[in-house]
Amino acid sequence: MTIPTGPEDGRTDPTLSAIMSERRQLINLAYRLLGSLAEAEDAVQETYARWYTLSREQQREIRSPGAWLTKVAGRVCLNVLGSARARRENYVGAWIPEPLPEPAEWPGGRQGGTLDPADSVTLDESISMAFLVVLESMTPAERVAFVLHDVFRYPFAEVADIVGRSPGACRQLASSARRRVEAARTPEPPTARQAAIVRDFKRAWEAKDIDALIGLLDPDVIGTGDGGGLATTALHPRTGAEQLARGLADLVRRQDGLTFLERTVNGRPGLVAQQDGVVVTVYAFDITDDRITRIWAIRNPEKLRPWTTAISPRP
Secondary structure (H helix, E strand, O other): OOOOOOOOOOOOOOOHHHHHOOHHHHHHHHHHHHOOHHHHHHHHHHHHHHHOOOOHHHHHHOOOHHHHHHHHHHHHHHHHHHHHHHHHHOOOOOOOOOOOEOHHHOOOOOOOOOOOHHHOOOOOHHHOHHHHHHHHOOOHHHHHHHHHHHHOOOOHHHHHHHHOOOHHHHHHHHHHHHHHHHHHOOOOOOHHHHHHHHHHHHHHHHOOOHHHHHHHEEEEEEEEEEOOOOOOOOOOOEEOHHHHHHHHHHHHHHOOOEEEEEEEEOOEEEEEEEEOOEEEEEEEEEEEOOEEEEEEEEOOHHHOHHHOOOOOOOO
């Protein structure tokens, strides 16, 4: 679906610039709500399509097009989340949110052209893989209420209008979600320290140094892969430093031509694996007390589209 450029009668739409300036905000909201950039783009397209089903008179009656678009996008995402839960129950293996590169590291657009700044997602704490995984554990209503209020600072009166519940009920939903986030939150080392740990992990992995890998992993580390039935990966998470380290070393032995690049993944230091120059896996990490506690390996090619433009190694 493409966004119409104006009303069908060909006249200049005075609100066009105003509503299109909301696109990046809507993409940021929808990605946090859905955990998928592809689904977020579809939700935003649907939001704009609904705007253009309104007559010019109806559009003029809307005092704040941005607020209207946000309300519609929130409702669209709430509906998508409801159906997504059913789809993900039938997903092959674990479902991990779609990983995103840092905009500066995204050399081409989703179709190989120049990246549209309006499609980029602001990378902050609310976009880390660990945070998105916690959001996945929430009910759709909890997730929408929490993201809208705690992340985007919408008052509960407006959240209620989107979720279709009372402000008091939305306050309770956000509070419940907040407790989940706080329970899962662990102190992170500074970004520079995280990058150093990931770099050491990369070197130990390339050297197939099992002892060094074990030393970088938390004893209870969890490794989760997402192939979606389209790429080979373990269907169930692997736990324990030694088991995971041996599995990683074996992976490098079995796959000739596999190279690893240090890249930013959802705002945190991560790795990208290439096979013969093609991105085949994106790795995101959660690090606590200088040990890697979680590794997410996204191999589903449908989730790697932002990474498929050739990425050259850094100097």
